[in-house]
Amino acid sequence: MKEDFYDILGINKGASDAEIKKAYRKKAIEYHPDKNPGDKTAEEKFKKAAEAYEILSDPDKKARYDQYGHQAFEGGGFGGGGMNMDDIFSQFGDIFGGGGFGGFGGFGGGGRQRRVKGSNLRIRVKLTLEEIANGVEKKIKVKRKIQAPGTTYKTCGTCNGSGQVTRITNTILGRMQTATTCSTCGGAGQTIDHRPAEADGQGLKVIDETVSIQIPAGVEDGMQLKVSGKGNEAPGNGVAGDLLVAIEEQDHPELQREGNNLHYDLYISFSEAALGASREIDTVSGKVRIKIEEGVQSGKILRLRGKGIPSLNGYGKGDLLVHVNVWTPKTLNKEQREFFEKMSKDDHFRPNPESGDKSFFEKVKDMFS
Ligand SMILES: [Zn+2]
Numbered sequence: 001m002k003e004d005f006y007d008i009l010g011i012n013k014g015a016s017d018a019e020i021k022k023a024y025r026k027k028a029i030e031y032h033p034d035k036n037p038g039d040k041t042a043e044e045k046f047k048k049a050a051e052a053y054e055i056l057s058d059p060d061k062k063a064r065y066d067q068y069g070h071q072a073f074e075g076g077g078f079g080g081g082g083m084n085m086d087d088i089f090s091q092f093g094d095i096f097g098g099g100g101f102g103g104f105g106g107f108g109g110g111g112r113q114r115r116v117k118g119s120n121l122r123i124r125v126k127l128t129l130e131e132i133a134n135g136v137e138k139k140i141k142v143k144r145k146i147q148a149p150g151t152t153y154k155t156c157g158t159c160n161g162s163g164q165v166t167r168i169t170n171t172i173l174g175r176m177q178t179a180t181t182c183s184t185c186g187g188a189g190q191t192i193d194h195r196p197a198e199a200d201g202q203g204l205k206v207i208d209e210t211v212s213i214q215i216p217a218g219v220e221d222g223m224q225l226k227v228s229g230k231g232n233e234a235p236g237n238g239v240a241g242d243l244l245v246a247i248e249e250q251d252h253p254e255l256q257r258e259g260n261n262l263h264y265d266l267y268i269s270f271s272e273a274a275l276g277a278s279r280e281i282d283t284v285s286g287k288v289r290i291k292i293e294e295g296v297q298s299g300k301i302l303r304l305r306g307k308g309i310p311s312l313n314g315y316g317k318g319d320l321l322v323h324v325n326v327w328t329p330k331t332l333n334k335e336q337r338e339f340f341e342k343m344s345k346d347d348h349f350r351p352n353p354e355s356g357d358k359s360f361f362e363k364v365k366d367m368f369s
Helices: 005-009 017-030 040-056 059-073 085-096 129-134 270-275 334-344 360-368
Strands: 121-127 136-147 152-155 164-171 174-181 190-194 204-215 224-227 243-249 255-258 261-269 277-283 286-292 301-304 320-327
Touching: 005 017, 005 040, 017 040, 040 059, 121 129, 121 136, 121 204, 136 243, 204 224, 204 243, 261 270, 261 277, 261 286, 270 320, 286 301
Parallel strands: 121 243, 261 320
Antiparallel strands: 136 204, 152 190, 164 174, 224 243, 255 261, 277 286, 301 320
16 A cells, blocks of 8 residues: 555645645655665655655646545556656755755766656737736646556666667777667657557647646736646656747737837827816726826827836836827818917917927937936
């Protein structure tokens, strides 16, 4: 009877990711072979803890284990022999952070086996400006290969599990030894022992899976996000590839993005320019009412601070720049024509820019300084 993975790590079924990691870290340090030289019991416990962590740290495997118990992995490469030491040490970067476990490296003296990685998957995600401004969780359906339940793997007989074969050839310079990837197992060190009818030649099958992707605020068109381990699974002890998510930004009907700033073209009438107005405009966080002072000039730029896009690194936000355009009517009726003819004789209507009324180019210069 196989021991329960939660019992091995000494945690409850409801343990969080952080608790699982912490529990494993403790066991890994306690039973580490460098601390317990020659102690077979400690080594066994060390391996068991690693195996438990391998399953419980992976949301998919954990879900399978929670539902089916050890049967979920019976003969699937995790059931019988458990993990080898190289697999365990390759996990450590994840647990102890880059090189934090350096002192223990090189266990077993070289010959570390390369783990085969599943292929990456690529998808595109279309986002609205609002989603980019606020961050969003997207649930995306992907077709990915997983190890078909019931597939069993065995150590490759050609390379004895190393994934490499050494060839000795006689050349005019003497005997030469070259190591090449084993052609029987493709470098995986394992071959299929048994596979169900639905599995392909590697023991994999394609499933539809809904992957939840957390998209941070501030991303840009053309950026690529990586969801680790959500690509195709690899056969045997291999690690799953990644899911690469390309960001596509949809055009907004009213707002134009420029870096983290947004631009909005506001059109007001002659009368509104003369009398002042209050107008509602679109922003990425809903509608906002702005006040236009009487006597505003066409070309004026109103800056709404912090109403732009947050920067991806989490520090600061861009602004929303509202460009005021005074709309000139293209046709006039008789009465209107008479009114404007009368006004054009009035000195008060003659352009008379003061020093405070900057030209358009001066304003643009100010905006970027
Ligand atoms: Zn092989």
